[in-house]
Amino acid sequence: MHNYMMQSKLRQHIEKLVPLTDEEFAFVEKHFVYMKFKKHQFMVQRGEPVPYNYFLLSGLTKLVYTNEETEKQSILAFAMEDWWDNDFEAYYTRTKATLSMECLEDTEALCLSLDDFNALRAGLPKIEHFFLEKVTAGFLAGQRRILSLMTSSAQERYKQFVAQHPSLLQRVPKTQLAAYLGVSRETLSRLDL
Amino acid sequence: MHNYMMQSKLRQHIEKLVPLTDEEFAFVEKHFVYMKFKKHQFMVQRGEPVPYNYFLLSGLTKLVYTNEETEKQSILAFAMEDWWDNDFEAYYTRTKATLSMECLEDTEALCLSLDDFNALRAGLPKIEHFFLEKVTAGFLAGQRRILSLMTSSAQERYKQFVAQHPSLLQRVPKTQLAAYLGVSRETLSRLDL
DNA sequence: CCAAAGTCGTGACACAGGTCACGGGACGGT
């Protein structure tokens, strides 16, 4: 992907929430590092430090918790173009990851170290506003997910997912979808919409 | 509760994350309104607008979703002294509440209207930083709750709750606790720790 | 001080979903 494309995706993403001058965006942009990852590659691995926060330019990732005894995976989030994804707690507290983040497709990302993140916030208060909006949206999405897990059956959750993320249906295998919805692969397979 | 106590609780709460000068805190404090609520009173009611965000000085509240057909309640959060609680989405978007917030005990709160919230953020960037930290903590707590719902049995979730919130066990009836854990009152009653 | 409402345990039964096992098909790497 060419340089001007990467920049423009990030800029458009930020400017959905806060307008930026050219100089301000130049300041933002220089804190990020571009990286590529291959399918099956781990961008974050349990037990390892998490040096970056990731803004995805293309591809698809999953954020996953793996039960160490049973090896059973629970997927906290999928992420794709124009999304942020991370074991944010480990990143933000500079501790070892308890989650893993794995590429389901070849993925390009703009990466932001915690030091750069803090420099960005300190140097440009607007960006703090931007992240407050982002995290708030994530918090509210989490609340909806909690409610959905508490009140809805597997079939209802499946329907909700299909309605809200139809494009992902084509890209993620049912096994992964089951791990996201919190049901076994077999039960998901038996659900007719 | 006396005026200086109310102020000092709020100030201590904020200063756990960001230090404030006396003038800065005076600016913060004047945007809040003090209000009292009685047990069983609704601070937020489904279908109504949500004029305030609430910082609790004393008492105990629950944030609850009620299924309209079955009347079954699911509790998203308990809140007590030193906590914020609200149907934040309705508050922030100035829409009607989909959740309700009800007092389980007589409760005192400092209330912040959305206009005052925005004035506060605009007038004192530090406060934006404070709320970013708060919302981030809430987001991460939500992630942990999602994982807990996906991976743990009712009994394990009960144990986790007891371990993390022992004080609440004395104050909230089992019925409410069941609605928080996402199990029926009867199953909770059958669980031996 | 009494009535109404809330709290809590427990038994009987139903059912959604988990687990285990199998087979067949698609795909990727060598």
Added chain:
DNA sequence: ACCGTCCCGTGACCTGTGTCACGACTTTGG
């Protein structure tokens, strides 16, 4: 072209949890 790996459906069975019903105790409010 082949082999291993993943993907997906399906049957049989098991189990955790929901639902309904009942009774006893405690708290609350007028």
